[in-house]
Amino acid sequence: MNDLSKWMGMPLDASGHGVAIDVMMSWVHWLMLALFLIWAPFFIYCLWRFNAKRHPRAIYSGVKSKISSYLEGGVVVAEAILLVGFALPIWATIKNDFPEESESTIVNVIAEQFAWNMVYPGADGEFGLTTLTKPIQIDSSDPRGNDDIIFTNVLHLVKDRPVIVNLSSRDVIHSFAVPNMRVKQDIIPGLEIPVWFVPKMSSSEFRRQMAKTMPISSDERRRALYAPYRWIAMQDYPNPGDSTMLAEAGQRLSTRVLSRLYDAGITEVYASPEMEISCAQLCGGAHYSMRATVIVHDTQEEFDAVLAENSF
Ligand SMILES: [Cu+2]
Structure with missing residues (x-):
């Protein structure tokens, strides 16, 4: 009852906040099902009950009964419960309660037509400048970037370790969509938009x-x-x-x-x-090809080893 995700064709949930989202989606679907089961037969009943043959002249005074107003009031209350009781608290947690930076993996994800650049700050924990070449490279004139690491189209994470992703775009509007992590955020050129989640499945x-x-x-x-x-x-x-x-x-x-x-x-x-990460905004001719893999490592050591292998 609480979780319809298996029957709704939702992707496998690998995210810390996935259950909360799936439960909310389930209740939205239950409400819509109830409305459908009441409204659709009522609509068909009205088509038959008030047909032109039996009622050649319209009555302009309208309905006298108050039942429909009470029903509409009930729907408003149910929707308010979904919004205030489920949606807003989840939204507030995801948008406001960021995890400690010292306890998170921090990645700058720079979207471009048509690739995902994942920049890791390296041992010093500081990001250097990147070039505007295609693909993006570390700007060697900035010493902070000497130990930075860039992966193209692969995002490496650690199981149970929160990740903060700073999203930016080099060109047009893209959207960072990771269905298994229940994350989707538009990327606007000129803005840096942070999102966070916790991979709970390696x-x-x-x-x-x-x-x-x-x-x-x-x-x-x-x-x-x-x-x-x-x-x-x-x-x-x-x-x-x-x-x-x-x-x-x-x-x-x-x-x-x-x-x-x-x-x-x-x-x-x-x-x-x-x-998988896909781009959820139609961003150009090869938009469909803008996809990347998410690799969630079982341990921090495994993650560190992969990063060390790829640093210069
Ligand atoms: Cu895109």
Whole structure:
């Protein structure tokens, strides 16, 4: 009753505030269902009851009964409860109660047509300047940026550690949408807009829940469709013919890997998608391609190791 997210086709909830949002959405849907079940039959009843044959002349004095006013009052009260009791408290928490910076992962996410630049401040905790080149780079004239790290289209986070994302745009309006984290925020050029959330599910847990057996298409063009969805193999695929490895567990299933599997006679893979960031504002011709992967590490050490690997 409280949580319809499974039946509404909501993406898997991996966010600290996800339950609150899903419960609110569920109650909104219950109210809409109740209204639909009352209003729709009433509307059809009125079509029949007040048809032109039986009532050739309209009555201008209107309805005398007060029932409809009471019903409307009831709907207003229900909507007020949803707004004041559910929506506003959640909104206030998400917009006002930011976590301690010292206990959070802080990332500057700079959106551009058509990519996501994730900038981490490095060991000194301070962001240096970035260049206006495409893709964005660390401006070497600013010493604060010497240890900064940039990832393109991959956001690395740590499970249970709050993350503060400072959103900005280099060009047009974009929107930072992470359905699994129940986060969506427009990005306005010229503004820096912070959002925060807590990933409560790591990528490995997410993959275990989402994994399924997928057929590999015999059509090469269809196989190419998997690649942008960033599906990854959940088990090793050794070549049945010899001992070489066609795909390892955790490896991204690119078109090339899928073709290699298919050519070796493997027609289905056990695979999982990754959590994803998409742009939710139509921002140009290749808007659809503006997507990134969210990797939530199980431990801080794992996260630190990935960042260290990618620092210069
Ligand atoms: Cu965009």
